[in-house]
Amino acid sequence: MERSSVVFRKPHPDEDKWLTLIKPFRWEVHMMLFVAITAYGVLTAVMERMNPFYMSKDKSLRSVIESIQYMFGALLNQGGNSLPSSMTGRVLVSFWWLFSIIIASTYGGNLIAFLTVSKETLPFTDIYGLVKQTKYHWGFFNGTISEELTEIDEKWKEVLSKALAWSKSTPDILSVDINTHLKRVKNGNYAFIGPSSLVKAWVQNDCNLVHFPVEDLFNTASIGLVKGSPYTDLISAMLTITQEAGLTEHWISHRL
Numbered sequence: 717m718e719r720s721s722v723v724f725r726k727p728h729p730d731e732d733k734w735l736t737l738i739k740p741f742r743w744e745v746h747m748m749l750f751v752a753i754t755a756y757g758v759l760t761a762v763m764e765r766m767n768p769f770y771m772s773k774d775k776s777l778r779s780v781i782e783s784i785q786y787m788f789g790a791l792l793n794q795g796g797n798s799l800p801s802s803m804t805g806r807v808l809v810s811f812w813w814l815f816s817i818i819i820a821s822t823y824g825g826n827l828i829a830f831l832t833v834s835k836e837t838l839p840f841t842d843i844y845g846l847v848k849q850t851k852y853h854w855g856f857f858n859g860t861i862s863e864e865l866t867e868i869d870e871k872w873k874e875v876l877s878k879a880l881a882w883s884k885s886t887p888d889i890l891s892v893d894i895n896t897h898l899k900r901v902k903n904g905n906y907a908f909i910g911p912s913s914l915v916k917a918w919v920q921n922d923c924n925l926v927h928f929p930v931e932d933l934f935n936t937a938s939i940g941l942v943k944g945s946p947y948t949d950l951i952s953a954m955l956t957i958t959q960e961a962g963l964t965e966h967w968i969s970h971r972l
Contacts, residue, residue: 718911718912718913718959719912719929719930719931719933720860720909720910720911720912720929720930720933721909721910721911721912721915721916721927721928721929721930722843722846722854722907722908722909722915722927722928722930723901723907723908723910723915723918723919723925723926723927724839724852724901724906724907724908724925724926724927725901725902725903725904725906725924725925725926726836726838726924726925726926727838727839727904728904736827736830736831737827739830740822740823740826740827740829740830741823741826749791749819752815753784753787753788753791754784756787756808756812757780757783757784757785757786757787758780758783758784759808760783760786760787760800760805760808760809760812761779761780761782761783763804763805763808764783764800764802764804764805767802767804767805782798786798786809787812790809790812790813790816791816791819791820792820793816793820838926839851839852840852841928842928843871843875843930844871846875846907847871847874847875847878851905852905852906852907853882853886853889853905853906853907854875854878854879854889854906854907854908854909855879855882855883855888855889855890855891855897855900855906855907855908855909856879856889856890856897856908856909856910857890857891857892857910858890858891858892860909860910860933861875861876861879861909861933869932872933875909888900889906894914897910898918901918901925902922902924902925909930909933912929915927939951939955
C-alpha cells in the first residue's frame with residue numbers, strides 16, 4: 717500500500733507574459749480604479765457645471781467625457797489641456813493628483829519587483845486547489861477512487877463526479893494505460909492522480925513536471941494465490957522487503 721500523488725506539467729513562463737503590466741495590482745484594485753475614475757470624473761463635471769463662478773461659457777472640465785479622460789490621464793502622469801478655473805474644481809483636481817501620484821508610485825514599485833524577482837507560481841498545490849480551478853482536467857486509473865471514499869470526503873466526490881463527466885467526451889482520462897496519462901500530462905492542462913512511485917519516476921525523467929502528495933488516498937497492489945497456499949507468508953515478506961528497500965521505485969524509474 718502506498719500513498720497517491722498528483723502530477724502535472726508546470727505552466728510555461730511565457731504563457732502569461734502579456735499579463736505582466738496588470739499583475740502589480742489585483743483585479744479588485746483595477747476594478748476600484750475604474751470606478752474611482754468614472755465617479756470622480758462625473759463628480760468634477762457636475763461640480764463645474766453647477767458652480768456659479770462660471771457666468772459665461774469658459775474652458776473647464778464641464779464635459780463628463782472630458783473630465784473622465786483628464787482623471788485617467790492624471791494616473792498616467794499626462795493630465796489634459798483643460799483645467800478648471802474655479803477654486804472648487806482646482807481643489808478636486810489637486811486631490812486627484814495626490815491620489816494619482818500615490819497609485820503610480822505603488823504600481824511602479826510593484827512592477828519593478830515583478831520584473832526583477834522571478835517567482836514560480838503553481839496553479840494549485842493541493843487537492844482542494846485542483847478541484848476549485850477550471851483550467852486543468854484530471855484523470856486516474858479507473859477504479860482508483862472508490863465509492864466509499866467519496867462518502868467519507870466531499871472533495872473526492874467532486875473529483876470523481878467531474879472526472880466521470882469528462883470521460884464521456886475523453887474516455888482516456890480513466891484509462892489503465894500508463895503512457896496514455898503520461899502523454900496527456902506532458903501536453904499540459906492535465907493532472908494525473910496515481911501511485912507516488914510512478915509519479916516520482918515521471919518527475920525524475922522530466923524537469924517540467926511537478927507533483928504533490930495526497931494524504932488520504934492510497935493505492936494497493938496484490939498477488940493472487942490459491943486459498944491456503946503455503947507461499948502466502950513467503951511472498952508477503954518478500955514484497956514487504958522489496959517495498960522497504962526501494963526496489964519498486966528503482967524498477968519503475970528504469971522501466972519508464
